[in-house]
Amino acid sequence: MKYVLLNFLFIFLSLTVAVGQDVQYTFNVLAHQGEVFYRSNSDDDWQSVEIGLELRENHLIRIEKGGYLGLVHQSGKTVPYYKAGTYEVSRLHQRINLKPSAVAQKYANAYVESVTNPDNSAKETTRSVENKKLKMYLPNSVDVFSPEVVLRWKDQETLNDDYEVVFKNMFDEVLMVKDATDTKLWLDFEQEPIASERLLIVSVQKKQHKEVQSSSYGIKHMTPDESAQIEQELRELKLVFSGEENALDKLILASFYEQNNLLADALTSYEYAIELSPNIEAFHNAYDQFVFRNGLGL
Template structure:
């Protein structure tokens, strides 16, 4: 009898332990929302509520993704996951399918990205706002450091200026080194091109081909030397080793966060462009891009 009571007590304690562990797991955060498009709901108690950008999801949360909706998640260990098929999903079940190796650097910059989403404040320098407002506005600060060889320049029209543009690249002595003609509001700039590869700093401006007087301000772009880039390059190398699928739009958001945190805004903007091009049907990436522009005061 005594042995039976001991066994019953042990079983009772074990059941309490298991129940406690299950409860703790149910309350554990497993994902954060990086990107959101369309109607996505989660169940809170007996009610369905809209999922919000930057929201933390618990293992016990049940998600419902409707037709043509998109949900981009990052696990607490740094792995990303995209849901774009209609259905109901258990967050805990999704988490169990994620590889368990922790991506420390990716997780760090995913967290910083979510913090930026929640803060949402513009960081424009008042001196920049005081500049003369041109009809063509390049989405850059007055001067910017550039890490990568290739960046995408983007601009917007404050007023109608036609459909064709000239992108002028000059040296510090105001000598024109190169002119690119484009029929879009963006251009790819590669610092390895012969005419600019030896320049320490280049000055960029954009003007309408049809109306030459309709132009942007000048923007200074300095390509970092290998020595200047070294401290950033090491962490970036670690991040890229962690991101196994660098063609993922969600991973491009994390790379954009890395560059933004290191004040490399042209490189960050370029990765937002890559994210949009990889998932052009998902409006969430354009929204993320617009939030980046606002947050850094680049549209002022």
């Protein structure tokens, strides 16, 4: 009798685990473009995928010609699919032999939440009230973690002209002036003469019409002590990514930086995502949503 009861208990526990595994999602949809569908292995009708859709092992995916699907695995590993065809989620799951990462899941979920449940009003950020024609996509002051970030601005002027980005120290002394032909500039904190500066005051102006200029913005590069906790989580994220990062990885990194209020770093990650996959509209939309919800460029 005891033997029968033990067998029954074993079967019951096995079924419980199996059910638990079935309800656990395997992949989450981060981005898609074109005609991409999913269904279960039964005779269910094909349905269009959406960002935030949780795919389980019993699902099938169908990507039509010209379609794109960006997935994040429960381990945090991202997988882009460009090739048309029908895929079994169970087989895609078998190809990724990684344990779940709580950090990667946290920031992937935060990204999905920001897209699927957007705030319809822009976040209030500290910024100048002056009505400037040139406006940088920055709050009035911002911390920066990365050694290099992109500075982006909006030009509401009708005058065609190149730009000058002016960098000053806290004593209002000009340290350097950088030319730009586009509405963005890559800033390397390790370059001279700004490498030893903790705080930079930056503004942008028209090259030939210097009276057309933006407000001034404070950019502070974080010290190793200030960035220690950020560095710890970032190391775990990059272990999950491992190898050459793709545009989907950059979305999760952007979410990571945004959640840690590092808006310049987040914007830079979105810029990288678009550079890596310029033809995928989802990355452009994600960038625009980020700018809006954080009240940048207003």
